[in-house]
Amino acid sequence: MVTLKACYFLSYCHISGYYLTDATIQQVNWDPSKVKDKLKRDIEAHVVSVRATKLSELCATYEGKLTKALAEPVEALLDSASEDTWPAIRKLLQRETKAAVSGLESAISTFELDEATEKELLLRLENHGRSVVESKAREEAARILIRMKDRFSTLFSRDADSMPRVWTGKEDIKAITKTARSASMKLLSTMAAIRLEEDGDNIDTTLSLALVDAARPGTTDRSIQSLDPLASSSWERVPEERTLISPVQCKSLWRQFKAETEYTVTQAIAAQEANKRNNNWLPPPWALAAMAVLGFNEFMTLLRNPFYLAVMFVVFLVGKAIWVQLDIANEFRNGFLPALLSLSTKFVPTIMNILKRLADEGAAPAAPERQRETELQPRNNSSNSNVTSAGSSSLTSSENGPEYSSSVAQ
Structure with a gap:
């Protein structure tokens, strides 16, 4: 044990630059190398x-960042597909990956790693960013049916101002349904494959041709109808590892989506028809024709005795007043x-x-007449007094006239 400790001590001294050449241990024969x-x-x-x-901690830190x-921006972008x-x-991934790689590269520069190891760490960080996007895309693809129904419900049940629709009978339910389904189909085509590369594909065109155009009654192209x-x-020009929803799965999802949203469309049509019936108080044309034919005798009776017309007019006025008052x-x-x-x-x-x-x-006309009588009485009294005063003044003037004239003559 003492010999081993001595060997460690000598090795430490040798490594540290201290050479103990003068120190010797008698009766010991060993090799410290x-x-x-x-x-x-x-x-x-x-x-x-x-x-x-330390490198693992740094990589984990930058991977977490x-x-x-x-995660959240990608989820929001996929939600509003x-x-x-x-x-x-792609722009978001490129920007955030570049920032993370730059930070990690500056952090590991003090470790004096070889170029291959440094490139491997940076490449692993870039692949981690892609894996985050792909995992979020797969999560959203698993909930695609719920997302499609939510988008359809939002566009179908609310107007351009995000206010709930009231089916008054003036709305074009067919056009609204087509717009909402087209938006849901657009969401399905967006989530059908991972598009982190700028390679073009025809998924949107294929889905539109198979799901929207094929459902139109005016479609007469036999190639569309015969070849699904x-x-x-x-998908064409899409690798299998980047496929999230296959064409067959898209067809099944669309069929299920239409079946689950058909009830909403039916309810809207029923509400619109009920509103039209409530706003239309006239009977149908055949009922009007029957009333005209069967009521001919009553019409002739009214012509022979116009008093009935006056009674009916009064009844109509009273009924109209009751209708308005009761709403x-x-x-x-x-x-x-x-x-x-x-x-x-x-x-x-x-x-x-x-x-009442x-x-x-x-009773309203009697009150103004009484008021006029009360107003006329003071006027009559005042006119009588004026006449009396005028007569007295004339008499006075006639009596004083000669005196005035005599005085003038003098």
Whole structure:
């Protein structure tokens, strides 16, 4: 044990530059070169281990930063899928990867690594960025049906101002449905493959041809009807490792999507027809014709006795007033039974109110006549007083006239 410690001490002194040439140990015959080699190997192994740990920590740090910089933006871009989605993802990946690689390169420059090791670390960081984007794309592709239904519901149930649609009968449900389905199909084509390379593909054209154009009743191209472009397990000019949704899966997803959104379209059509019926109070044309034929005798009776016309006109005016006062059209929008209950409570007060208003209108002309009489009485009194005063003044003037004339004569 003492000999081993002495060997370590001598090796340390030799490595440190201290040569103990004068020190000798009697009765000991050993070679310290083996101990020196072992110590060197241990030191080098320790240095390599510490350096590998530090490099691993640095790589993990920059990989975490790159993941944080890519995950949420890529998810947001894929959620709002459009024609510019993958070009935007490529620009984002290039920018964030370049920043992360530059930071890692400056951080590992103090380790004095060889060029091959440094390139390997930087390449691994670049591949990590691509793997983050691909993993997010695969996650979104797994939820593609939910995303398609959400987009269809948003575009179909809300207008351009993001306000809920009210199906009043003026909306073109067919055009709205086509627009919403085209947007959902665009989302499906965007998520069908990973497009981190700028290689062109015809996925969008193929899906539009097979899913949208083929569904039009005016399509007469027999080649489109006979040859299904989605009857394949791979896309043209797209490698298998970059395929997220195969053509056959796209066809199945589209069929399921249409089946699950058909109920929404049916409900909108039913609401539109119900609104049209509520706004149209006239009977159908055949009913009008039947009323004209069957009511001919009653019409002739009205012509022979015009008094009935006056009675009907009065009844019409009273009915119109009751209709306006009760707001019957608005009441029946809440349902038949609630409308009857509400009208039954308002009918008698409304009739009393109409009769009261008619009585007030009939009594209204008498009040102005009384007011005129009260105004005329003071005027008559004032005119009589004026006449009396005028007569007295004339008499006075006649009596004083001669006196005035005599005085003048004098």
